[in-house]
Amino acid sequence: MIDFTLIWDSLPSLMYGTGVSLQIAFVAAFIGLTLGSIFGLAETSSSRLVTFAIGTYVTLFRGTPMLVQILFVYYVLPQFGLSVAPFWAASIAIGLNSCAYISQIIRTGINAVSKGQIEAAHTLGFTRIKTLRYIVFPQAVRAALPALGNELITLVKDSSLASIIGVMELSKEASIIRSRTYDAFSILLAVSIIYLVLTATLAFCIKKYEMRMKAYA
Amino acid sequence: MLKVSQLCKTIKSKPILKDLDFEIDHGKIAIFLGGSGVGKSTLLRVLNNLEEYDCGSFDLDGIELKLTHVNHTHTVGMVFQHFNLFEHLSAEDNIILTLTHCKGMEKEEAAGIANRLLKRYELQDNAKSMVCNLSGGQKQRLAIARTLAVDPKIICLDEPTSALDPRLTGQVAKYITELAAENRIVLLTTHDTNLLEQLDAHLFLMEGGSIIESGLKSECLAKAGSYPKLNNFLKGF
Numbered sequence: 437m438i439d440f441t442l443i444w445d446s447l448p449s450l451m452y453g454t455g456v457s458l459q460i461a462f463v464a465a466f467i468g469l470t471l472g473s474i475f476g477l478a479e480t481s482s483s484r485l486v487t488f489a490i491g492t493y494v495t496l497f498r499g500t501p502m503l504v505q506i507l508f509v510y511y512v513l514p515q516f517g518l519s520v521a522p523f524w525a526a527s528i529a530i531g532l533n534s535c536a537y538i539s540q541i542i543r544t545g546i547n548a549v550s551k552g553q554i555e556a557a558h559t560l561g562f563t564r565i566k567t568l569r570y571i572v573f574p575q576a577v578r579a580a581l582p583a584l585g586n587e588l589i590t591l592v593k594d595s596s597l598a599s600i601i602g603v604m605e606l607s608k609e610a611s612i613i614r615s616r617t618y619d620a621f622s623i624l625l626a627v628s629i630i631y632l633v634l635t636a637t638l639a640f641c642i643k644k645y646e647m648r649m650k651a652y653a
Numbered sequence: 654m655l656k657v658s659q660l661c662k663t664i665k666s667k668p669i670l671k672d673l674d675f676e677i678d679h680g681k682i683a684i685f686l687g688g689s690g691v692g693k694s695t696l697l698r699v700l701n702n703l704e705e706y707d708c709g710s711f712d713l714d715g716i717e718l719k720l721t722h723v724n725h726t727h728t729v730g731m732v733f734q735h736f737n738l739f740e741h742l743s744a745e746d747n748i749i750l751t752l753t754h755c756k757g758m759e760k761e762e763a764a765g766i767a768n769r770l771l772k773r774y775e776l777q778d779n780a781k782s783m784v785c786n787l788s789g790g791q792k793q794r795l796a797i798a799r800t801l802a803v804d805p806k807i808i809c810l811d812e813p814t815s816a817l818d819p820r821l822t823g824q825v826a827k828y829i830t831e832l833a834a835e836n837r838i839v840l841l842t843t844h845d846t847n848l849l850e851q852l853d854a855h856l857f858l859m860e861g862g863s864i865i866e867s868g869l870k871s872e873c874l875a876k877a878g879s880y881p882k883l884n885n886f887l888k889g890f
Contacts, residue, residue, distance in 0.1 A: 553737050561727055
């Protein structure tokens with residue numbers, strides 16, 4: 437039986453948790469998109485050292501669970517004198533994990549831009565940086581947009597992993613209410629609906645943006 | 654005058670260009686002929702600093718031409734076989750972006766030049782069209798217009814009609830002739846007999862990375878005996 441009174445009474449806590457979840461997703465997306473774009477661009481360079489370093493990073497972050505990475509940042513880094521607050525530990529770990537995936541999405545997008553356009557830019561006198569900035573990157577992002585959208589949606593859901601180190605995000609708030617009231621069904625249903633609304637809204641915005649981009653193509 | 658001397662290029666010990674020499678004056682058209690893989694396109698790519706070469710010297714109007722500088726000084730331009738237009742931009746923006754970032758122009762000035770070039774190549778009605786919405790002929794004209802935007806002294810065209818409807822050959826020949834009439838040096842490769850017929854050009858027949866015979870087209874046709882290899886090639890063209 438769904439206890440609507442419990443859900444109603446829990447709304448302030450759940451809304452607070454939603455705000456924290458969104459903040460984690462936002463910071464992680466910022467880290468993931470910024471570093472991921474830089475790594476994706478750098479991986480197309482001819483330097484073997486750079487591609488090896490990025491390849492190793494991607495293997496490490498894709499090959500280990502995100503939960504372990506969060507625990508690593510929160511519990512292991514302080515042993516090396518780098519103490520990080522739970523919110524930031526979770527955001528950084530999720531962002532660094534996302535960066536590994538985004539770098540590969542961007543690299544694929546860059547490879548989708550025809551080599552001929554880069555050669556044409558070269559003969560016209562564009563510098564390498566300007567070619568990347570004005571010719572390659574806009575097309576790479578456009579090609580990568582569907583995959584990038586999926587990654588951003590995943591980030592929102594992954595923010596729930598921050599609960600493992602005590603961050604009071606949406607899942608953690610729900611977990612506390614559940615252990616206090618013993619009503620798992622009502623509260624988990626409410627939390628699922630909130631996540632669904634968040635991801636569906638994000639998916640809608642990304643789809644709109646994709647359509648807008650297509651209109652220019 | 655463009656003078657290329659002793660140009661060599663080897664890939665994995667296979668000679669692609671071998672002791673290649675030629676001269677061509679401003680206002681003239683040079684057509685490089687030969688079968689596939691004789692080094693015609695490689696020659697144009699080397700001149701555009703798209704590929705490295707092993708040895709050789711280049712001289713434009715008595716001054717040494719450093720190929721590593723030709724792109725930034727806008728000395729040489731290239732119209733590619735498949736046009737290589739910037740797909741994410743409109744026709745107009747292909748030219749404007751080039752002018753603002755490669756010539757350092759303000760956007761208004763660049764837009765004025767783009768407008769003139771689009772008009773010259775009958776693309777004014779397609780100025781706002783994205784590249785993917787242009788026909789093959791329109792893309793070809795836009796590619797020429799974009800190359801002309803940076804005003805190169807030497808223009809290379811690699812197989813300019815190969816990706817086009819054969820009915821457009823006459824139009825392309827007209828544009829090429831106009832480029833030469835503006836005192837530019839025009840270098841092109843082609844397998845298109847129709848295009849060759851319509852151009853008054855200096856022919857260079859290549860084989861194994863070298864020029865094995867050359868001469869003015871009119872002379873080659875008039876004195877077939879003096880240009881046996883070229884005539885033989887043209888017969889089987």
